[in-house]
Amino acid sequence: xxxxxxxxxLVDNNEAQTLTSEDIDEMRRQGVKGDxxxxxxxxxxxxxxxxxxxxQEKYRIKKQKKYAPRVLLRRPSARSICEAYxxxxxxxxxFLRVDxxxxxxxxxxxxxxxxxxLVDMVGGLLTGAVxxxxxxxxxxxxxxxxxSSPYPVDMVRTFNFDNEICKRIVRAPLRDLCLDQxxxxxxxxxxxxxxxxxxxxxxxxSNAELNGQTSSISMEEMSLPSNHEAADSETTVSPQSKMxxxxxxxxxxxxxxxxxxxxxGFSSLIIAAPDADAWSLAKDLLPLLSYxxxxxxxxxxxxxxxxxMHNLQQGKMAxxxxxSEPWLREYQVxxxxxxxxxxxxxxxxxxxxxxxxxxxx
Amino acid sequence: xxxxxxxxxTLMPFEEEINFTIGxxxxxxxxxxxxxxxxxxxxxxxxMVWLLRLSYCSSDGTKKLSxxxxxxxxxxxxxxxxxxxxxAVKLQLLNYGLWFLSHRTQILYIADISxxxxxxxxxxxxxxxxxGTGSGSLTTSLxxxxxxxxxxxxxxxxxxRAASAREDFQSTGVDSLVTVGVRDIQGxxxxxxxxxxxxxxxxxxxxxxxxxxxxxxxxxxxxTLCSFSPCIEQVQRTCESLKSNFRDIRTFEVLLxxxxxxxxxxxxxxxxxxxxxxSPPCKRRHRSSEGSTMQDSSIKVRPCADxxxxxxxxxxxxxxxxx
Numbered sequence: 001x002x003x004x005x006x007x008x009x010l011v012d013n014n015e016a017q018t019l020t021s022e023d024i025d026e027m028r029r030q031g032v033k034g035d036x037x038x039x040x041x042x043x044x045x046x047x048x049x050x051x052x053x054x055x056q057e058k059y060r061i062k063k064q065k066k067y068a069p070r071v072l073l074r075r076p077s078a079r080s081i082c083e084a085y086x087x088x089x090x091x092x093x094x095f096l097r098v099d100x101x102x103x104x105x106x107x108x109x110x111x112x113x114x115x116x117x118l119v120d121m122v123g124g125l126l127t128g129a130v131x132x133x134x135x136x137x138x139x140x141x142x143x144x145x146x147x148s149s150p151y152p153v154d155m156v157r158t159f160n161f162d163n164e165i166c167k168r169i170v171r172a173p174l175r176d177l178c179l180d181q182x183x184x185x186x187x188x189x190x191x192x193x194x195x196x197x198x199x200x201x202x203x204x205x206s207n208a209e210l211n212g213q214t215s216s217i218s219m220e221e222m223s224l225p226s227n228h229e230a231a232d233s234e235t236t237v238s239p240q241s242k243m244x245x246x247x248x249x250x251x252x253x254x255x256x257x258x259x260x261x262x263x264x265g266f267s268s269l270i271i272a273a274p275d276a277d278a279w280s281l282a283k284d285l286l287p288l289l290s291y292x293x294x295x296x297x298x299x300x301x302x303x304x305x306x307x308x309m310h311n312l313q314q315g316k317m318a319x320x321x322x323x324s325e326p327w328l329r330e331y332q333v334x335x336x337x338x339x340x341x342x343x344x345x346x347x348x349x350x351x352x353x354x355x356x357x358x359x360x361x
Numbered sequence: 362x363x364x365x366x367x368x369x370x371t372l373m374p375f376e377e378e379i380n381f382t383i384g385x386x387x388x389x390x391x392x393x394x395x396x397x398x399x400x401x402x403x404x405x406x407x408x409m410v411w412l413l414r415l416s417y418c419s420s421d422g423t424k425k426l427s428x429x430x431x432x433x434x435x436x437x438x439x440x441x442x443x444x445x446x447x448x449a450v451k452l453q454l455l456n457y458g459l460w461f462l463s464h465r466t467q468i469l470y471i472a473d474i475s476x477x478x479x480x481x482x483x484x485x486x487x488x489x490x491x492x493g494t495g496s497g498s499l500t501t502s503l504x505x506x507x508x509x510x511x512x513x514x515x516x517x518x519x520x521x522r523a524a525s526a527r528e529d530f531q532s533t534g535v536d537s538l539v540t541v542g543v544r545d546i547q548g549x550x551x552x553x554x555x556x557x558x559x560x561x562x563x564x565x566x567x568x569x570x571x572x573x574x575x576x577x578x579x580x581x582x583x584x585t586l587c588s589f590s591p592c593i594e595q596v597q598r599t600c601e602s603l604k605s606n607f608r609d610i611r612t613f614e615v616l617l618x619x620x621x622x623x624x625x626x627x628x629x630x631x632x633x634x635x636x637x638x639x640s641p642p643c644k645r646r647h648r649s650s651e652g653s654t655m656q657d658s659s660i661k662v663r664p665c666a667d668x669x670x671x672x673x674x675x676x677x678x679x680x681x682x683x684x
Contacts, residue, residue: 103471103475106478107475113509324617324618338597
């Protein structure tokens, strides 16, 4: 049935609604339900009947979001945490969009039973996402850092991992990981500095906003949701006090593990250092990888990656080098109203990926 | 690496076996080492190739890459000629037969695969149902994502394709994680034995709306569903059928744009008087011998001219929770 109404007579002068905000507050105080408020708004609107069917639906949904919001509690996942941060505080995760994050995981071949070397300067989002795909079992996610204090990885706590997975997340300063035989040719600042290790430089959560999930419900109970229905996306925003002790992820790597990595190399490398120099990091870290191991480097800017790619090619350190920019577009799919969303993220970062090769003859 | 290699290999037109000999005696190759192909059929003669070890997904975690490891007879390796030219090879002692993953149906590409695995929240231990199997390129990635304790049940109504897929999974070492069934999911739905057990369902079917009710029965509450369709009309019909039982219905398009880098300066324009338009006279011609300028001034980067315009729309949703 074709629509015969249109908006030629509608004037946007804020006079269409006869209910005032005081009236609505009064209704709320009387305990009127959200749905009833919406019906009241509709019946008190001079222009509602004149709107097209689609416009009426849009109006209803808008009012519903405001007066009758619904909340569904969900277990956190890499995807939901990344989306939440990207919407609210994108600079904290270096503008790493969810498709860029997923690409990093694939390009670096993150899977169970692997040893993954990370440089995570995006607050811990990458560490959490990698650990989630690594799972419990064998293998490690090793966070490395230049100097003596690790980069903050508070976001790992938002993932609400159980003990088994937390045990897989470790850290080690770069100079501990450097191979002995090539120790002299490494960057002097990073590797050979005789700074104090500083035994417990554990990353503490100093910013409490996006911290911790509602973990008063245990993991098993989470599969049955609360009796509210969902109308909006899941949220990880509200901090709650934790019941019992949370196991700490990000402990120092054991001597045994470090030794094993020196012998075998890591199975892949991911660098998410949106502001750092890609080439100098790659130069120091690639030697720690096994041959044939894939790596992926995320950066906010294109030029440093281009330089890095060029240098890797010249130095025959890697093959299959590629700089990719992920592109993501969401669609609204409704009968007769299907189109891409009006808003779009135009920027999700750049990724340089490749495979390490043996450059000795 | 498996994913990337498989994706590249299936782009190759070669489907027949090609003999590939390297010397006349068994040779040990260092993983990731460059090697010279002395005599080749079908490949360029004396071309320089790299042999890359393919890491296996072993459920006991014993197979690991290592610095000292060599590639040996029976290993599955990637022969890398240049970017976009990579072949999966199974080294055989006697005749070094080449083996290819042949391209049987249109496959999903890395941008779609990586996004949907993350968006479906597939983690080790997940139980995933998939239809159709096709070439198995997505199935392999799903298997690696659910390893070592999860499982992928994949279905295709084409007998031959299912059989070929089973063989491929054995060769790449993921057969313990994947079960291939021959079944018409659009007509019959998924088997009842998996009801309420699936963490995720993935559909790549011509008429996915026919399979939505069955998918709804298979999924756990709040389980994730993804349907991949090239055409928007298919997406519209799928979304209509999702409305009754599913929430958080979102549709996306994912693409990759690639860049290439070249060395060299951007020339400044010179007028007749010899004065440059772009830069002041004193800086007209730099000597490029200064080491510091190598850092960024002589590398130019721009997008590659060829790009994929479209693969398909990905529609995600979650099974409604009972109140």
